[in-house]
Amino acid sequence: MHRNIRYFARYYRLVAMAVVITVAVIVGSLVVGDSVRMTLVRRVTERLGNTETIIFSRSSFISDSILSVSLLGESARGVLLTDGFISRNGKLVPVFVWGVDDLSLSEGSAKINPALSEELGLEASEDIVLRLPATGLVPSGSLFVTKNYTVGLRLSYEGLVPVDSGGNINLKNEQVLPFNVFVRRSDLAEALNVGGKINLVLTDRQISSTDLDDIWNQELSGLVVRRKADFTEITSGRVFLQEKVVETICQDNLASDRLFSYLVNSIEREGNSIPYSFITAMDRYKGHILRKDEILLSDYAANRLGARVGDTIRVSYYKSEGLKRLDTDARQFKVGRVVPLSEWVSDGSLSADFPGLSNVERCTDWDSDLPIQMDLITDEDERYWDLFRSTPKAIIAYDAVVGDWGNAYGSATAIRIPNARPDLTGLRPEMFGIQLIHPREAGIYAARNGVDFAGLFLALGFFIIVSAVLLMLNPLSEMFYRRRHEIALLRSMGYTRKRIKGMLWMESVPVVGGASVVGVVMGLLYTRLIMWLLGGVWQGATQTDGFGVYPGTWTLIAGTLVSVGLSLGLLRWAIVRALREESHKVYSSGSSLRKKRLGMIVSGMMTVAMIGVNVWVLHSVPLFMVIGAAWIVTAALWGDYRVAKNGSVHPSLFNRSQLIWATIYANRKQSLLSFFALSIGVFIVFSVGLNRKGFADSSQIRIGTGGYSLWCESSVPVYYDLSTSSGKAKLSLSDLPEDTEVLQCLRYNADDASCLNLNKVTTPTVLGINMKALSNSDFQIEQTIYGEDREVVFERVRERTNSVYPALVDATVLTWGIGMNLGDTLYYKNDQGLPIAIRLVGTLSNSVFQGNILVDQALFSEIWTETTGSEVFLLKTGESEREEVKNLISQALSEYGVRVMTTNDRLRQFNTVTDTYLTIFMTLGGLGLLLGILSFIIVIRKNLAMRRDEIRLYRVLGFTDGQIGRIFYKENILVPLYAILTGVIGALISVSANFSNAGTGAWSLALGFMLFFTGCVMIFVRRLVKREIGSSKL
Incomplete structure (x- = not known):
């Protein structure tokens, strides 16, 4: 047998080479799958550390006193997290800014993770200049906030936070390394004006929803309960009380009195006017239920207006429909009573405290986002402000104006209850936007069920396997042909076909067996090479590096058995074919x-x-x-x-x-x-x-871009409508060409479902988009559950069915990003922590929206009411004006951290993966x-x-x-x-x-x-x- 192997060595060498290649590719492909999967799983631990539970507030804050609760454990960490950006060499780099207490940071200093260090190339003596959203406790999307939406923070660079110390902490299920900046929590809180607040609690304990209910109390969410002489007053550090909170308190407490403070444009009567005055809307005043057309004037206001009981008063004010599109509205009331101003002055909380308005010395010092005409303010107005500050000049019925004054962040600024001990047991943390997740479980699921690289590389290497099989059959066929006389001699000597087959089998199997062992070793080397290429030359497919080789025992066994089985099967077929009697098949x-x-x-x-x-x-x-x-x-x-x-x-x-x-x-x-x-x-x-x-076919480009020229993303939400002249003026974009079309999108940040993410995505990022504008664009609908009529489709996606919201999704996201079918349903949580069902009703052809699902903007605002700023917007402009508009947007919105790219470049970014x-x-x-x-x-x-x-x-x-x-x-x-x-x-x-x-x-x-x-x-x-x-x- 060994002599035969040596004699026919030139044939067996080729057979052995074919077997080695087959085993190497099959085993290597399976181990590649294991290695990518285990790399992603290890990255979950790398970015989460020992965190098992996260308590977070998406749009508000939590008092850091929660950290003293024993149930959370001694290792519980309170974190103040915000987005931000760094300008470096003319490039805006978006970062996550982590306010922490456990990294031994000096006051006014910062550390960064290795990925950001590589991106910035900082020297040891340099400072880091951050731009952050000027969040504060009052929501930035409300009307009565400061004009400044960003704040700067200069910090000295103090070094790196290594990966094993949590440098790559990230709450998203993505393999791409984040850009992290770590600062002292007190420094960040001071910059954001949120002292004593956090928005994340990380703990290594498993905390359930029941546990959260047990440890939570209303003070943790900034609710302030004050006992007054005749009532108990409930207010919030963020000024506005969430609508669900207001409903619950009023249901559980009889005779509750809702208050809403507002800065109106004017109070008028027959040509007499008082500009820019605070008014409070209430359900009742001192037990008297206010009629919808009734107004109570202070004696000061009555004297200035020359008003008496029964006179008609006109109140003018701004109201906003979204993206701070301001409309002026007015209502008329009849004076029901004139109240001594001293009554309201003595009631110091009758008007809410608005940062930038209530805490200034003069009316002309008001720092407000409203278009206040300072030249209308008189000396008399200044004297009133000097003496009485924001004491209201009038009180009107709450129900008369709450529809106009209420906003996405709340429907009252205070609640008064005629009870020394109000019933607040109905309040839940979810009503304040506080939610609980177990990120490790979700992260490991996402990592283990992401892109199947084993199947991918088996498919990609299939032709190598086929070629190796053909390479094996050729020398076997030739060898058995050369040995046909030997086989005939054995047959003439009385050897049965079975015995001859056994002899050839025993002769060839050792070659296959030995080659298989070599093939397994070569398969591991093949895996090492692929992992190196995926982190280097082929990084376009993975968007990251740091892949290791992690062969699973069962994977090696299964791959070897399949490969050896295939090789032996081919060997047996070749032997049987060589021994086949041609006389039986004529x-x-x-x-x-x-x-x-x-x-x-x-x-x-x-x-x-x-x-x-x-x-x-x-x-x-x-x-x-x-x-x-x-x-x-x-x-x-x-x-x-x-x-x-x-x-x-x-x-x-x-x-x-x-x-x-x-x-x-x-x-x-x-x-x-x-x-x-x-x-x-x-x-x-x-x-x-x-x-x-x-990009040779312009029609394909238009389908992918919808005809839009520029794609913009901001680190700080933009709260103005770029389609209006007032919005352009606010953002210094008045020079924007008149024919420029803008499509602004609201964004609920979740996981990236594009081809850039290797993890399994169950909750993709959601964009709230104007579906009517989308229907007038060149984006193409591929398939829908509503039929082929484009107009019907876009009408249907603007209407929810019962509690199920419709959504469009990029076809590639549906197939590869989330692995679902048309008509399937995704589940999210709204601002109150309630489950929301979003049904995928249609697909778009490959487009710039890859990675997101699209929901009509009005429906989006029903789900996530407090998300009112635009972080994504597209611009359509002429080819000749595109570069000019790109530069104008980049300069005007630089403080928002806006990154502008052409829509063609965004498509190329996705095509890079393909x-x-x-x-x-x-x-x-x-x-x-x-x-x-x-x-x-x-x-x-x-x-x-x-x-x-x-x-x-x-x-x-x-x-x-x-x-x-x-x-x-x-x-x-x-x-x-x-x-x-x-x-x-x-x-x-x-x-x-x-x-x-x-x-x-x-x-x-x-x-x-x-x-x-x-x-x-x-x-x-x-x-x-x-x-x-x-x-x-x-």
Whole structure:
């Protein structure tokens, strides 16, 4: 047995090489899947540390006194987290700013994580200048806030927070490393004017919702309860009481009195006017229930207006419909009573304290976002302010104006209850926006169920496996052919087929077994190489680095068993085929040709039918790839038929052409294997190369961009409408061209569901978008559950069905990002912690919205009422004005941390991931093509080596070496040229749906490669034939 292995070593070496390649690719691909998965799982621990539970408040704050609760454990950390950005070398870098207590930071200093250090390239002596949202306790989206939406914070750079110390902390299920800045919590709280507040609690204990209810009290959410002489008053540090809180308190406490303080534009009567005055709306005043048309005036206001009981008073004020689009409205009231001003002055909390308004010395010092005309303020107004500050000049009915004055952040500024001990037991933390999550469980699920790299690399390396199989069959076929006389001798000596098969099996199995062991080792090396490439050259597919090799025991066992099983199965098939008795399978040549012709016709008709259905009905890119493969099968059947037809004929006269066909027919099985190896390799390389998405087709670009030119994202929400002249003026964008269209989006930040994220996403980021504007754009609907009428679709997505909200999603996000189907439902929590169902009702063609789901803006505001600022907006402008508008936006909104890119660049960013996968596919396909070429070389060399006696016979018959060379050249060049042509045509069929997407460069490169490859094959065959003829001379 060992002597046979040594004697046939040149065949067994090729078999062993094929087995090593097969095992290496299969095992390596499976281990790649394990390694990527384990890297993502380890990254969960890296970004969460030992955190098991997070208590957070998305849009408000929690008192840091919660950290003293024993249930949270001694290791509980209170964190003040906010977005921010750093301007560095003309580039705005978005960062997460973590206010912490446990990093031994000096006052006024900061540390950063390694990823941000690499991005910024800071020197040890440099300062870090942060721009942060000027959050404060009062929501920035409300009307009565400061004009300044950002605040600066200069900090000295104190070094790095290593990864193992929590430097890469991140609450999102993403593998991309965050940019983190760590500062003292007290420094950050002072900058944001939120002393003693946090918005995150991280603990290593498992805390349940019941536990949270037990440890929570209203003071933790900034609710202030004050006992007065005749009532108990409830206010909030954020000024506005959430609507659900107001409803619950009023339901649980009879005769509750709701208050809402407001700065009105004017109080008027018959030409007399008092500008910019505070008014309080109430349900009742001293037990008297106010009518909707009733107003109580202070004696001061009555004197200035010359008003008496029964007179009509007009109150003018601003109201906002969203994005601070201000409208002026007015209501008329009848004076029901004139109240001494001293009563209201003595009631110091009758008017709420608004930062920037209540705490200034003069009216002209008001720091307000409202368009206050300071020239209307008189000396009398200043004297009143000096004496009485924000004491209201009038009181009106709460129900009369709450619809206009109430906002997304609350429906009252105070509640008064005629009870020394109000019932607040109905309040829950969810009503204040406080929620609880268990991030580790969700993170590990996302990591383990993300992109399946094992399946991906098995698919990408499939052609290598096929080529290795063909490479294994060729030497086995040749070896058993060379041993046909040996097998016949054994049969004549009385050996049964079973015994001969056993002998060949026992001889070959050690080769497969030994090669398999080597294959497993090579598979691990293959994995190491792939991991290195994914973190480097192929980082476009993963958007990160730091991948390790983590082979699972069961993965190695399963991969080895599958690979060895495949190899042994092929070996057994080759042995059985070699021992098959031809006498048992005798068919007439006519019958065989008819069957071949029938198979060719059926395969051709099926291929043509699939092309027709796909071109005119389905338009499926994956099906075009299947059709391309079907074409190769059809071409192989047609070639086999032609060879059998021309090669099996025995003419009476000598014919060189017939001689060539007869030779190909005699070696048709090896030729067919080489044909498949070479044609599939060419097909893969060409189809992948031509499937790269270019930007040659302007219609495809418009579908992806919707016709919009610029994509903008901000670190600080923009609360103004960029479509209005007042909004442009507020943002210094009055020079924006008049024909510029702006599409502003609200954003609920969750996980990125684009191809940039390898994790399984269950809650993608949601954009609140104007669906009417979207319907007028060039974005294309691919599929919906509502039918094909575009107008109907966009009408339906603006209406919710019961409690289910409709949403549109990018087609790639639906398939790959979240792995769901049209009509499936996602579940979120609203601002009150209640579950919300969002149904995916339609898909958009590949677009700039990839990674998000789209909900109508009005419906979005129903779910997340306190999200009122725009963080994403698109601009449509003329081509000639695009650069000018881009620079204008970047400069005017620099304090908002706005990052502007063209929509084409955003599409290219996503296409980079696709192109990287195509590069991987092409690289592995190229390796497979090399194996196909090797298989082709083996067949040609074998054919030529076996025909040296035939070459000598040709010479004896008078053929010159040139004539012999031409015959042999034609015999050996037909199959590879036909294989190349078949592969190229198959590739053209597979990319026919995207002809316009491939740029001129891709077509030129493909043509150049085809000509180069064909030339190399022709030169190689010619030289090989010439060498064999030369070596066979007598």
